[in-house]
Amino acid sequence: xxxxxxxxxxxxxxxxxxxxxxxxxxxxxxxxxxxxxxxxxxxxxxxxxxxxxxxxxxxxxxxxxxxxxxxxxxxxxxxxxxxxxxxxxxxxxxxxxxxxxxxxxxxxxxxxxxxxxxxxxxxxxxxxxxxxxxxxxxxxxxx
Amino acid sequence: xxxxxxxxxxxxxxxxxxxxxxxxxxxxxxxxxxxxxxxxxxxxxxxxxxxxxxxxxxxxxxxxxxxxxxxxxxxxxxxxxxxxxxxxxxxxxxxxxxxxxxxxxxxxxxxxxxxxxxxxxxxxxxxxxxxxxxxxxxxxxxxxxxxxxxxxxxxxxxxxxxxxxxxxxxxxxxxxxxxxxxxxxxxx
Numbered sequence: 001x002x003x004x005x006x007x008x009x010x011x012x013x014x015x016x017x018x019x020x021x022x023x024x025x026x027x028x029x030x031x032x033x034x035x036x037x038x039x040x041x042x043x044x045x046x047x048x049x050x051x052x053x054x055x056x057x058x059x060x061x062x063x064x065x066x067x068x069x070x071x072x073x074x075x076x077x078x079x080x081x082x083x084x085x086x087x088x089x090x091x092x093x094x095x096x097x098x099x100x101x102x103x104x105x106x107x108x109x110x111x112x113x114x115x116x117x118x119x120x121x122x123x124x125x126x127x128x129x130x131x132x133x134x135x136x137x138x139x140x141x142x143x
Numbered sequence: 144x145x146x147x148x149x150x151x152x153x154x155x156x157x158x159x160x161x162x163x164x165x166x167x168x169x170x171x172x173x174x175x176x177x178x179x180x181x182x183x184x185x186x187x188x189x190x191x192x193x194x195x196x197x198x199x200x201x202x203x204x205x206x207x208x209x210x211x212x213x214x215x216x217x218x219x220x221x222x223x224x225x226x227x228x229x230x231x232x233x234x235x236x237x238x239x240x241x242x243x244x245x246x247x248x249x250x251x252x253x254x255x256x257x258x259x260x261x262x263x264x265x266x267x268x269x270x271x272x273x274x275x276x277x278x279x280x281x282x283x284x285x286x287x288x289x290x291x292x293x294x295x296x297x298x299x300x301x302x303x304x305x306x307x308x309x310x311x312x313x314x315x316x317x318x319x320x321x322x323x324x325x326x327x328x329x330x331x
Contacts, residue, residue, distance in 0.1 A: 013312050017293050045315060048322040049287060055268035056288045059192045062202060066180050069206045070173065073213060 004031055008038045012045075165225045169216045180209055183226060187233045193288045194237040194281060196269045204240060208233035227298065234281060234299050241277035271321045279314040286311055 001009075008031045011024050020028070032039055164182075167175035187208060191201035212229045219228055272280050278300075285291045285299060286307075293311075297304045 009312075013308065013315075016311075017308065041319070044323060045319045048319045049315065051264055051322065052268055052283070052287050052318065055265045057189070057192045057196070057198070057265075059188055059198045059201065061184050061188050065184055065188075065202060065206070066177055069180055069209050070176065072206065072210055073176070076210065076214070 005035060005038050008032075008035070009041075012042060161225060165216070165219075168213065176213060179225070183229055184209075187230065190230070190285070190289055191233055191237050193284050194234070195240060196272065200240065201237075204236045205233060207236055211236075231299050231301070234285070238277045238281055241280060267322075267325055271318060271325060274321055275314060275317060279310055279317065282307060282310040283314040283318060 008028060011020060011028055014020065014024075015028075032042070161182075164175045164178050168179055184205060187205040188198075188201050191204045191208075192198050195201050195204065208229060211232050212225070216225075219225065272284070275283065281300065282296060285296045286293070291299065293304050293307050297307045300307070302310075
């Protein structure tokens with residue numbers, strides 16, 4: 001590709017982005033007239049781009065489009081809410097289990113079987129009044 | 144950047160209205176969400192369809208774009224920038240999909256036939272587009288099919304205008320060569 005051909009290609013690209021100056025336009029015209037390869041390339045480029053533009057799709061959006069977005073939005077919000085609260089929920093569950101375990105231990109502790117070790121049992125006194133224990137033997141007057 | 148249905152309003156009216164709806168949407172107002180979806184869906188689905196060449200996948204991507212935009216609304220600094228923001232998300236999601244299915248061959252049944260169009264040409268275009276890289280393909284489609292300006296393409300793709308120019312040049316040249324090859328194959 002010669003220098004002139006390269007400039008031709010660059011200016012063609014530029015013409016899509018901005019208006020070319022008079023000098024640039026006249027260069028394009030002059031080069032186009034004298035270079036068959038550039039003329040053919042320009043023609044091919046135009047045809048291929050036309051083909052591309054003609055293949056533009058204009059789809060209709062389905063009726064359920066909005067509904068689906070909102071459903072997905074709410075589902076994600078719920079999931080996010082669960083994710084946000086899950087550490088608190090897990091903490092509460094663990095605390096609950098721990099509290100239950102403590103309660104269990106406390107209530108079972110009072111109903112444990114009593115182990116009797118010889119000599120270590122507690123002495124129980126009868127519920128006799130002290131005055132009776134201190135009661136002196138009675139001596140009859142007859143004696 | 145807006146739907147044709149609201150062109151009758153002046154740009155400042157459109158911007159004010161858009162700001163209002165986005166503000167309401169930020170507060171979780173479902174009516175505002177529906178309104179924004181109605182306003183932008185046609186354009187989004189159209190662009191996604193032309194990029195992906197598959198209407199159903201395009202709808203899916205457009206929905207994903209709306210969801211992402213709604214979820215990330217708090218991050219958006221200016222409410223009036225919503226339309227561009229949404230469009231950018233959609234194009235980016237399309238490019239992600241294109242990268243994923245780059246190796247796949249375009250299939251005939253993904254073309255949506257309609258009246259007065261040459262289906263054969265569409266299939267050819269689809270196959271040729273599939274041979275371009277996602278960046279070149281997106282640049283070409285946004286410019287030639289969606290008729291965005293160079294600046295708009297640059298903004299959507301987050302690249303300098305110079306990059307858009309060079310990508311367009313490469314894309315057009317590659318598309319031309321591929322088309323010549325395809326035509327040569329079918330005629331020869």
